[in-house]
Amino acid sequence: MARQNLAIRTVIFSMLGNAALAVIKFFSGFFGNSFALIADAIESVVDVFASILVLIGIRYAARPADDNHPYGHGKAEPLITFLVVGFLIVSAATIAYQAVQNILTPHPSPKSWTLWVLGAIILWKEISFQLVNNRSKKLKSSSLKAEAWHHRSDAITSVAAFIGILIAIFGGEGFEVADDYAALIAVAFILYNCYNIFRPALGEVMDEDNHEELTETIRRIASQVQGVNGTEKCYIRKAGMKYHVDLHANVDGNLTVREGHDIAHQLQDTLKREIPELGHVLIHIEPFEIS
Structure with a gap:
């Protein structure tokens, strides 16, 4: 407001x-x-x-x-x-x-x-x-x-x-x-x-994705969230004064569905808190095998 x-x-x-x-x-x-x-x-x-x-x-x-x-x-x-x-x-x-x-x-x-x-x-x-x-x-x-x-x-x-x-x-x-x-x-x-x-x-x-600086900021913040082992796809669409984000995050493939779900919500909350201009943030969890 x-x-x-x-x-x-x-x-x-x-x-x-x-x-x-x-x-x-x-x-x-x-x-x-x-x-x-x-x-x-x-x-x-x-x-x-x-x-x-x-x-x-x-x-x-x-x-x-x-x-x-x-x-x-x-x-x-x-x-x-x-x-x-x-x-x-x-x-x-x-x-x-x-x-x-x-x-x-x-x-x-x-x-x-x-x-x-x-x-x-x-x-x-x-x-x-x-x-x-x-x-x-x-x-x-x-x-x-x-x-x-x-x-x-x-x-x-x-x-x-x-x-x-x-x-x-x-x-x-x-x-x-x-x-x-x-x-x-x-x-x-x-x-x-x-x-x-x-x-x-x-x-x-036309949902043109030319937000390289914001993409890098999102990836950097995501990497600091506990349980996130990196990010893959990151799509950004601008609508008015808000940016809507689709982000694929890597997590340990051995985690339960509940644990992966909790990490996704923590990542979403962290991104919205750190970047106020973000609007809708969709997190897709990708299983990552930790050697």
Whole structure:
């Protein structure tokens, strides 16, 4: 529950920050003649809706296992991540379309004071990225990782807008569309980040086992449990913030069924105690002949 509450607080932090920035960016872009800032505002609005989806996903994924979902509801997290990626792609397409329209339509250069606004936004978004990304690693949450990369993509679009406005201001006549081209460059970064968010979530849905470090930790802990003479197969599946494990453990083949059963439970309890992020742990006992 503590892990879920931390994740929820992190998403609410992102949501409130994006809502405030959307307002600041829109009015700064409108009064400062900068479509790059307005494009940034559009992305921030999309991020607010994406954060709501992430919040719903985290709450649903944290529901306990039931008869229909014996492994819990953790798979809801990567599914929500797919929706978030969809939101990002739609926002990128919207920004690209409007940028092209602006390039084809003459308009005045952006105001110089918009650079100060963008500088503050870039700093805030990078701080937000570091905070949310660190928590996503701590909680092993794919949806929080997507949330973090929203902040990073927002920072990148703001950097592109800053450069575009700088060129438009100092370039003078003929360079008014520089910030519109900057918006197009930002779109490319957003789409690249979409792939970075989508790929791990797809691996989670497909039960991709690429958890080498966790596997080594499980084997090390198992070797310290009395009665366990080593481990064989170790399969790991990630679902939300939990890892489900199937582990084959070697025990003395001369033990009784009851003794092997007790060792299996001791191993299971030890793993769950030492690694809190483990969910369902299935122990299969393999007879081992001790010479």
